[in-house]
Amino acid sequence: MQVKVKFTAGGIVNAVIDVEHTGDVKNARKAASKALEEASGKKFPVSRLALIYGGKQLADGMKIHEYSIKHNDTLLAHLKAIVLSEPIESPSSDDTSVFPTPESGLISPFPVPLTNGDAEMMETMANKLASTEVLGTEKSEEAEPLPCNHCDGKIDSKCKFCGCVYCGEKDDEEKTLACDECGRFYHMRCLPDPITELPQGDWYCEYCVNDPNIVISGETRLDLSNTRKAKMPSATQTKNWGGGMACASASKTxxxxxxxxxxxxxxxxxxxxxxxxxxxxxxxxxxxxxxxxxxxxxxxxxxxxxxxxxxxxxxxxxxxxxxxxxxxDLSGNKRTAKEQTxxxxxxxxxxxxxxxxxxxxxxxxxxxxxxxxxxxxxxxxxxxxxxxxxxxxxxxxxxxxxxxxxxxxxxxxxxxxxxxxxxxxxxxxxxxxxxxxxxxxxxxxxxxxxxxDESPQAKLEKAAAKRKGKEPSGPKTKKVYTCTPSPEYLEMVRLDAANKRMWATMAETSYESVGKYLETLCDNTLQCPICQEFVQQPVTTSCGHTICSPCLCKGMKQYGVICPICRSDIADIGSIEVVRSTVNQDLVTILKALIPSYGNGWLTKPTTIGIQRALRTGKVVED
Missing domain, CATH: 2.30.280.10 (SRA-YDG)
Incomplete structure (x- = not known):
């Protein structure tokens, strides 16, 4: 498969490489180095080239498919400043490489701890690197070295800040290692455990290295078999205990x-x-x-x-x-209290x-x-x-x-x-x-x-079944019931002309039961915008909004004769005294037919106005 490689440090270089889905990351880095060099005419040493995908650096020894890399994906290329796997060759006078090397004077280690002067030096070097033209410009033959704040960059002086941390010497550069974390220099001979060969891959000093036994690396899964939770008795129980619903709190009333x-x-x-x-x-x-x-x-x-x-x-x-x-006796476990005491x-x-x-x-x-x-x-x-x-x-x-x-x-x-x-x-x-x-x-x-069943567990099962194209498990019915209004109910709705728009919106949706219809009506459609409860003593404004009579009186007293929802002028509704003693009788008739107890707790009972063509009570659904 083909993947794109993009280099953006100081300029943009794009290349395309062919990699195997099960190929090694190291081979992909070699292919990327060659493709970038052909595209830009500059050098991209394999030892310094790192590939990044999805925020992760591709590590040698891993496979391409282990990072979920797919055809036509883009890898970001990055050049490391310190070479660990192989020695850095000094650039020749006709070298067209524009990338900074330690010999160019643009890279210098920063030992810890850092003082204020060290921080200023780091900022100076960062600005120097940022101002260097990376692409499209030939490298200057003479690079100005960056001085060390502790030894002024003198080669013959001992300095543990720009030389070896242990001995301070600046000799034997080919056998000098730089920590990939802190950037300090170490002679291979001065290490607590001296080495003779350059290490392959990244190298970290004794202060920055982590114990691999306690660090989750790469794509390794976390072992939870020895945790405290895994040792509890509940870890071996097979009973579901209600899928977490036994100790859940009510989310709806x-x-x-x-x-x-x-x-x-x-x-x-x-x-x-x-x-x-x-x-x-x-x-x-x-x-x-x-x-x-x-x-x-x-x-x-x-x-x-x-x-x-x-x-x-x-x-x-x-x-x-x-x-x-x-x-x-409920003093202990209530689930096991099965004996009367x-x-x-x-x-x-x-x-x-x-x-x-x-x-x-x-x-x-x-x-x-x-x-x-x-x-x-x-x-x-x-x-x-x-x-x-x-x-x-x-x-x-x-x-x-x-x-x-x-x-x-x-x-x-x-x-x-x-x-x-x-x-x-x-x-x-x-x-x-x-x-x-x-x-x-x-x-x-x-x-x-x-x-x-609308529990979280049931919703997850339904979603999983839908993704797989399967029908969710559970009882099935041969016939789907649809809430069909009776002629008497439709006549009551027709008489409520003030809420014509609301009833038209309700009619656009089909409901599987009367309960769903009432739930939508009480919890959403007829929810008072002021008290956020099911509307009581409803008053419908000329702009078509239904509000509790006491709530509307408070709003008119505080903000004037305007609708609290759309701010329209509702002066035609009358004064506060008129609103206090007025209800939408046609709407009350509908709600009384749906909910027989509606309005029983009001201090002022609504009066019946004239002869209604709709029935005051009766079945809402044609059985």
């Missing part, structure tokens, strides 16, 4: 509904499953990333997860008996389940609802972990949303460990069929519900 919302999450179908609990948290179905009960001692529980954590749990699908939390109490999350039952709270004997359908609805998820005891109702992997359940009764009894536990009887009360039934499986197929 559900903004469609609040954390205390009771009932089904808008846009989430029965049968939807997630690979990790953290993804269930982001969906809003069950907020706690670890705990099995979402609730507090003052508010009813809103969701639970069945994960088979207690031996007393019994699952019959439409009904199940759930054991409360507590009683385990104390009685459970009707406090915190256990009490939140009791508050969800339509009966008086009794922390001694428990209670039973007179009408269990009056109990608060609780979202129930099942984990793959319950497959050990009840495989007929457990998902094959991950966590699955199984619909709404209500508590029939709760009571206190002695568990298998000999300590008391609180038990709760749940009964299913959801209009959608259970996901383990034939009807539920048909809905999952029709809606195209697959295992949701």
């Amino acid at each position: 559900c903004t469609i509904v609040g954390k205390d919302y009771i009932g089904a999450i808008p846009g989430v179908h029965v049968g939807q499953s997630w690979r990790y609990r953290l993804q269930v948290t982001a969906s809003g179905v069950h907020r706690p990333p670890v705990g099995g009960i979402a609730g507090s001692s003052t508010k009813p529980a809103v969701s639970i997860v069945l994960a088979g954590g207690y031996p007393e749990d019994e699952d019959r699908g439409e009904e199940f008996t759930y054991t409360g939390s507590g009683g385990y 104390s009685d459970q109490e009707l406090t915190r999350q256990n009490r939140s389940l009791a508050l969800a039952c339509a009966a008086e709270v009794d922390d001694v004997n428990g209670a039973e609802a007179a009408d269990w359908r009056l109990s608060s609805a609780i979202r129930v998820c099942r984990s793959y972990k319950i497959a050990k005891k009840h495989p007929e109702y457990a998902p094959s992997e991950g966590v699955r949303y199984d619909g709404l359940y209500r508590i029939v009764k709760y009571w206190r009894q002695k568990g298998e460990s000999g300590h008391y536990v609180w038990r709760y009887l749940f009964r299913r009360d959801d209009p959608n069929p259970a996901p383990w039934t034939p009807e539920g499986k048909a809905n999952i197929e029709r809606w195209g519900l697959t295992l949701f």
Whole structure:
């Protein structure tokens, strides 16, 4: 293959050489030296020529392919000032070489440590080299030597700065070495370990040399087999532990509904499953990333997860008996705390389940609802972990949303460990069929519900499969579900003329589910530009921007009657008092149809204006 060689010191010389992909670097340097000499008519000694590619100097003994050099790549050529592999011949009077040599007086060693005078001398020499015309000009026969600040350049004087570091003599130049790192001179006979032959390749003095046993050289890989991490017990474990998701923090929060919302999450179908609990948290179905009960001692529980954590749990699908939390000793490793050591109490999350039952709270004997359908609805998820005891109702992997359940009764009894536990009887009360039934499986197929997994590990696997041209592993569906708006919903959108441009932009994209549609609408499209939250009490300006009414009032009070986004004049919207009591009723109607709980927490409830042709409630998607 052919590669380009480029020399740029003082002028530019370009050449092309032929090298083998598996050839030696030394042969490439010889070819580059010959090609550069033919292109410029100047000398390029092989012993001083270095080739650089990708910021690395090509070392003798290495192969071309080991530096990933490809056809038509460019190598940078550089001439070293000190020759190590072979003696430097004195230039003759008719030598056309323009490159500085030690005999020309342009190169001088600089021993360490350097004083202020040495630094000035280095700068003087660097300026001298920079001002020397390298290409296109014949070398002067007489070169002015650069004086040494310590001995004034006298040949017969001993100086450890411009002579041998050990003896200070300046004789026997053919047997004098210069360190490639610091540039100091050393007689071969004066070295701590004297040598008689010139070394091949680079040479470093005893102060600059590194131990090759502790230095990673060239393309050598770092040996990690003897590190501290390699000796830890975790180095030999084969379990994935969730691909790092078990100890990750939540990166997204559900903004469609609040954390205390009771009932089904808008846009989430029965049968939807997630690979990790953290993804269930982001969906809003069950907020706690670890705990099995979402609730507090003052508010009813809103969701639970069945994960088979207690031996007393019994699952019959439409009904199940759930054991409360507590009683385990969590002072050590929580993953291995599988034995109950104390009685459970009707406090915190256990009490939140009791508050969800339509009966008086009794922390001694428990209670039973007179009408269990009056109990608060609780979202129930099942984990793959319950497959050990009840495989007929457990998902094959991950966590699955199984619909709404209500508590029939709760009571206190002695568990298998000999300590008391609180038990709760749940009964299913959801209009959608259970996901383990034939009807539920048909809905999952029709809606195209697959295992949701957007973890970093899954993204890397998908990217790798895409690069290889293969389909990513995982469950496949025969039919891809597309969110199709109903005629009633389209009529509501048509009535919201103030946001015509926004709804047109939303319609340009197809969504695989209602959840994705709501996520885009709440997190991006209808995000207030001032408070950066899902817009509440929306007001749409004449320029087509939707802002929270309280936020717009604050902006008008501080900056005047202008739009905080585009700075347009919005005087037609009225005064601050008018804006405070005005909302875009057409937009509120749409959001109430999508999210039934929207606007329930406002101090001022929006009033219904006139007879709307669109339905106030109803299904958003044609099932």
